[in-house]
Amino acid sequence: MKNALGAVDTVLLLGGRSEIGLEIVKLLVGLGASRVVLAARGDLAPPALSAEFHVLPFDALDVNGHGAVFDKAVELVGDLDVVISGFGVLGSQADYDADPAAAARDVAVNYGAHVSVGLHAARVLREQGHGTLVMLSSVAGARVRKSNFVYGSAKAGLDGFAQGLGDALHGSGARVLIVRPGFVIGRMTKGLTPAPLSSTPRQVASATVRALREGASSVWVPRALGPIFAVMRLLPRALWRRMPR
Numbered sequence: 001m002k003n004a005l006g007a008v009d010t011v012l013l014l015g016g017r018s019e020i021g022l023e024i025v026k027l028l029v030g031l032g033a034s035r036v037v038l039a040a041r042g043d044l045a046p047p048a049l050s051a052e053f054h055v056l057p058f059d060a061l062d063v064n065g066h067g068a069v070f071d072k073a074v075e076l077v078g079d080l081d082v083v084i085s086g087f088g089v090l091g092s093q094a095d096y097d098a099d100p101a102a103a104a105r106d107v108a109v110n111y112g113a114h115v116s117v118g119l120h121a122a123r124v125l126r127e128q129g130h131g132t133l134v135m136l137s138s139v140a141g142a143r144v145r146k147s148n149f150v151y152g153s154a155k156a157g158l159d160g161f162a163q164g165l166g167d168a169l170h171g172s173g174a175r176v177l178i179v180r181p182g183f184v185i186g187r188m189t190k191g192l193t194p195a196p197l198s199s200t201p202r203q204v205a206s207a208t209v210r211a212l213r214e215g216a217s218s219v220w221v222p223r224a225l226g227p228i229f230a231v232m233r234l235l236p237r238a239l240w241r242r243m244p245r
Contacts, residue, residue, distance in 0.1 A: 007032035008081040008212070012073045014058060014117050015087025016040030019186045020136060022047060023205030024084055031209070035077040039069050052077075060087050060113035061105075070120045082212065083121045084134045085114050090188045096150045103150045110154035111161075118165050118176075125174030132212060135162040137180045139220075142229040145243055166217055178218040179208050182225050197222055 008028050013021045016038030025036055029051045036051050038044055039058035046053035054076045058069050073080065089106050096103035118133060125131035140148060141155030159178060166176035181204045183195035204221045211219040220226040232240075 009033055010035045010037075010077045010080055011082045011084065012037045012039065012070075012077075012080050013084045013086055014039045014069070015060070015085070016044050016055065016058070018084075018086035018088075018136075019188070019201040020181075020184065020204045020208075021084050021086030023201045024086075024134070024208050025049075027205050027209045028082065033081075037073040037076055039073070058087075060109045060117075063113060063116040066113075066116045066120050070117075070124050074124060079128045080121075080124060080131050082132050082134060083117075083125070084136075085117050085121070086134075086136050087113070088136065088188075090151060093146075093148050093150060107150065107154045110151065111157040114158050115161055118161060122165060122169060122174065126169065126172045129173035131174050132177055133165070133174070134177045134179060134208060134212070137162060137178050139180055139182045139225055139229060142180065143233050143240065146241055147243075175215075175217065177208070177211055177216060179204065179211070179221065180218065180225065181221040197225060197228075 008031065011025055011028055011033050013025055013036070015021055017040050026047060026049060029036065029049045034051050037054045037056060038046060039056045041057070041059055044055050046055060056069055056072055059065065088110050091102065091106050114135065118135065121133045125133065135158065137159040138155040140152040141159045144152035144156055159180070162176050162178045166178070169175055181199055183189065183198040184201060184204060185194050185198050186201050199221050207219050207221045
């Protein structure tokens with residue numbers, strides 16, 4: 001439950017190693033969050049922050065176990081003010097072309113698993129009558145490109161799911177915040193040449209926390225990508241397929 005000043009008090013991060021997710025957690029703790037649950041695979045050392053941390057085992061592909069993760073998180077910290085669905089994998093299109101099974105597995109992580117945790121989060125937040133689910137989408141899903149169409153198609157599905165879930169939660173007291181970063185310079189993109197209008201995990205986190213405080217339903221990071229992709233969606237397909245990345 002939010003504290004007396006209306007600030008976030010409890011946070012559940014699904015994908016406890018997510019660079020963006022952890023930066024969001026750090027900022028929220030700095031603003032007063034006092035209890036955090038990190039759900040991740042394997043051993044995980046919580047960051048050295050002035051908050052109560054709990055670590056739960058979480059496997060994105062074990063969809064039958066997702067409900068128990070939420071139940072345990074509520075048991076540990078009570079009502080959840082912010083749930084961050086922050087896990088994901090980024091493979092290369094060339095690798096997916098060579099290994100369709102790997103492509104299907106990663107789509108299951110980047111889309112199917114978010115559907116599962118999103119519906120569990122909706123159940124918990126509806127019962128509470130408050131709380132925000134943060135879903136990390138991407139400009140890759142705004143219009144899918146040939147250079148990474150497996151990853152982009154999963155993000156497109158996730159983004160559509162998040163929009164629909166946000167509409168379904170309208171009036172319940174719970175809501176969804178969709179975050180659409182461009183190229184993020186970090187561990188996941190190590191070795192890749194940054195694209196124009198790149199950002200860092202910290203910049204994405206700052207924009208996310210600002211959107212949380214403003215009650216926004218979506219945020220582009222950087223903000224300029226919103227109007228740019230409004231135009232990009234209108235480009236003829238013959239031009240779009242010539243885009244370098």
